Amino acid sequence: MTNSVHDMGGMHGFGPIPREDNEPVFHEPWEGRVLGLMMTTGAHLKGNIDNTRSQSEMLPPATYLSLAYYERWFLRLERVCKEKGLVSADDLATLWAGQDIAEDLVAEPIAPDDMRRMFANGRSYNRQLNTSALFTVGETVCAKNMNPKGHTRLPRYARGKIGVVTAEHGGQIFPDTNATFSGEGPERLYTVRFQATDLWGPNANPKDTVFIDLWEPYLEAADTAS
């Protein structure tokens, strides 16, 4: 969901940055299990990173803000595992009651070594494009004023703002379509530099800049004469 509370850039009121000395990787063992379960169930859930992000963004804003980070991940994972039929509500209820359920192997899990290999290899988000770039490095562009109801990675604070292309990264999977499983729809990705004063007004330091990675459909030519 586009205009939801996850799109936080520029919001006020969240207070000082909460820092913790000597923070452990996981505060509780279950947090590590949640991350591990997310990564090991990937092939069975047939999800993708954009859909996963989109699922979090669809939480009601008050819920999104109130859940702890791994709690949000876990509730999403549990829901998706139920929706896709990997686990049943009855089985979970039995386990919650402290009883066990019978083994009934219907799938092949990823092995530890394959898991390590998958992590080390990473994924490729790059896709070949047969079109030529609409924008060139150094060109002044405008981030579109758009408010789609679906997933997007164009932050609200940049919409309608003028910036300069500083890099071009070729074709990459387009989150807006990938999130709904309607195709990778690769589009060209650019890095765009915005002046802080253009984003935030005269109180910003005129020296300061914000660089944002934006896909071509988020951008339009700017009227540099204006």
Add this chain to the structure above:
Amino acid sequence: MPHDSHDHDHTEPPSDLALRVKALETALTRKGYVDPAAVDAVVDTFETKVGPRNGAAVVAKAWTDPEFKQRLLDDASAACTELGFSGQQGEQLKAVENTDDVHNMVVCTLCSCYPWPVLGLPPSWYKSHAYRSRAVIEPRAVLEEFGVSIPEDKEVRVWDSTAELRYLVLPARPADTDDLSEEALAELVTRDAMIGTGVVQA
């Protein structure tokens, strides 16, 4: 909480999340969707294999080997892979260099994107609503909270990780460290310096 059935009191999930996570893991294991040893492998990877020491080794090498530094700035993924650091959430790394004129800092305003192979999992503050909201609109105030003062006439450059590029700040090498080995230099490099909310001090 909604009930699916009034016949089972136990259809309410346990309030203890640890029990609820355990139940999901067990259910997935009994069906063959998950091998708990593979979950262990993920936990072990983040607790012992990837983390800011990897990034610190990259930074120290860049400080001592100008050719490596150039390769890092040209193609950070390839340069980090030379040192054995690659993988998920680091497929497209970009290193941004702090100089006399520019201070870089990294945020993900939309979620929590972070360069796992070189920095591990992000600290809680990086994922906090406060950091995500404030880093782009008042980076200097955020830096002050971290004890970093940037002169008014020096550019603060904020990188918002909205796509699948992941950013690593190459901090400035502190003065008077000419006699330090690469290993000793790596010891000085902090996680926060590689996010851009810290500077490296000798």
